[in-house]
Amino acid sequence: MTASRKFLKGNEAVVYGALAAGCRCYFGYPITPQNDIPELMSSEMVKVGGQFVQAESEVGAANMLLGAAACGVRAFTSSSSPGVSLMQEAISYMAGSELPGVIVNMARGGPGLGDIGSSQGDYFQAVKGGGHGDYRCYVLAPATCQEAYDHMIEAFDVAYAWRVPVLVLGDAILGQMKEPVTTWTPDVNADAGKDWRLEGASGRPERLLKSLFLEDGALAGHNAKLQTRYRDMQPLSRLETVGVDDAELVIVAFGTIGRIARSAASQLRKQGHKVGVARPVTLFPFPVAQLQALAVPGRRFLTIEQNCGQMVEDVRLALAGKAEVAFHGHLPGNLPNPDEFIQPILDALAAKA
Amino acid sequence: MHHVLINEERCKGCLLCTVACPKEVLEQSARFNQQGYKVVEVARQDDCTACAACARICPDFAIRVFRKKSAKPKGAKGEQA
């Protein structure tokens, strides 16, 4: 493992994290605000002897990812919200065929064309399946450029260890902001996938990667297997907490909003308010047990998201009956800043009395 | 005399072989197989030139053609290159 320090945009951190993780195929299509990724990949991937394809569409890019993943070659695609909607078909097929693809969504405002500013409006799409059928992606929500780098490495490891598609859900803020990043190179398990990947049936029986199960009972069995896998992944869930031990109010927020909430909480701490922050780092599996552990009697929760209320449903499910969960939605289209979170946090604190 | 073998359980009675054969060796039989298809049969084995047109057009690979080694290999178009 070698480490060095670089000053990188979130989008660039994604690229270098992926390359460090041994990614050798990238397929993409232009869409703001993630264009740095395909642009940088078009030169960086060539340097490591990998393949860069500017696809005809996000549909094409995601299906190229499916093909490369079927070969057991580390590959990823990136896009932003409208483009990720187009990728849902392939993601569903990858989940059904147990293929380890990595997809990065530097989310923007919606619905429809929305805007090119940041948004967390794709939470449901990311964590509830997104495409057709019963499946989940492993979903990481980086809040810093360092995490963008680290999460790409983790994304490939989890994708190959569990044979699931992995989604890295960032946003326009993360993609465009620049921070120092400690880069490092992990040991990559080259044997991952050697018992299923396609390479030509030489000296062994042929292999088949598919999601069609027509035989009686076959699809039910396949779905049961996938659901077991998703349950078994639950211990991978992570929750980052700051100042929660004595908190009267815990703010639950993910990604860049989690970071902005932390600034707001730290301002309020200085004024004597006992406010902590809990930031889910994995959105699926959701850190249910970790949140429940925070639900001591008398403590209130406030979920802040840059959307109209999506993750709050999972927070309420996790804390069902154990704590009150308020919600503040910062509407996509408006750039969030810590000062705007102060009043909603104070209101939530006051509601306790 | 060459030999044409029909795997009657594979035959779906499409009869493409009957028109592919230049010598009209094959024709529909009166028999049905277990799938309910009225199968083809070898009606004029003596006329067979072992060209294997029937085998190559059969979409169900139900026909195999055997050439008598001593016979002249003329008309052996269907053989693999």
Next chain:
Amino acid sequence: MTSINLAALQQEGYTEVATLPEVLADRPMHYCPGCHHGIAHRLVAEALEELGQVERTICVSSIGCSVFIYNYMHLDTVEAPHGRAAAVATGVKRARPDAFVFTYQGDGDLASIGLAESMHCANRGEKLSIVFINNTVYGMTGGQMAPTTLPGQKTTTSPGGRCASTEGLPLKMAEIMAGLGGVAYSARVATTSLKRIVEAKKAIKAAFQCQIDGRGFGFVELLSACPTNWRMTPLQANERVEKELIPYFPLGVFKDDANDPACSVSGGDS
């Protein structure tokens, strides 16, 4: 009759003509009587074996009747979403440049929902091959109108016959592909007779050879019969290919860079 003993035949000095390729699985196929898929499968299998590609082949199956091609060929295979086979194959070939990669697609898959993926794959000159089965209908879903349905042809979604003024005219994919820069070879063939089958195999091998030589994208369109959805007997359907399909979809080689150096695209996989 089937009573003739195989072993006895061999002992008596008989040799089998046109033996089945070993890469074909020995099992009954699900295709309808008289469907040409089986003939095409065999040609693909023969071509792979004769070109020595079986052990390094990755097949991309598509959605339609032929999704089950993987039940009939002993090949590493990945199943692509409907229409996306060319994109999936691009990913496969880029990930494994040393593999021989082909897709096997029907007309709805390739020429309708997958038109963009297919044409861009071809235009990029991906070093892979597409075997395109054109039977002018959606077979698996019950005979709906396809992008290749002939004018006037009745289908379950064009009960009055395809109307050119509202539904357009059939896409001639072999000609369209031939017009794209990255395409090294594009041909249209049929499998209605031994003569046609021999030509079809030649075309499939030529398309495959483009990939083996790293010359570019190879495309073969096979006109095929769908007796079930044409509401015809297999023999009538076979005849329809000759009398109705071929006049609209002429057979021939529309591009072959082996015979025209001006067409060639730059070689190499990266």
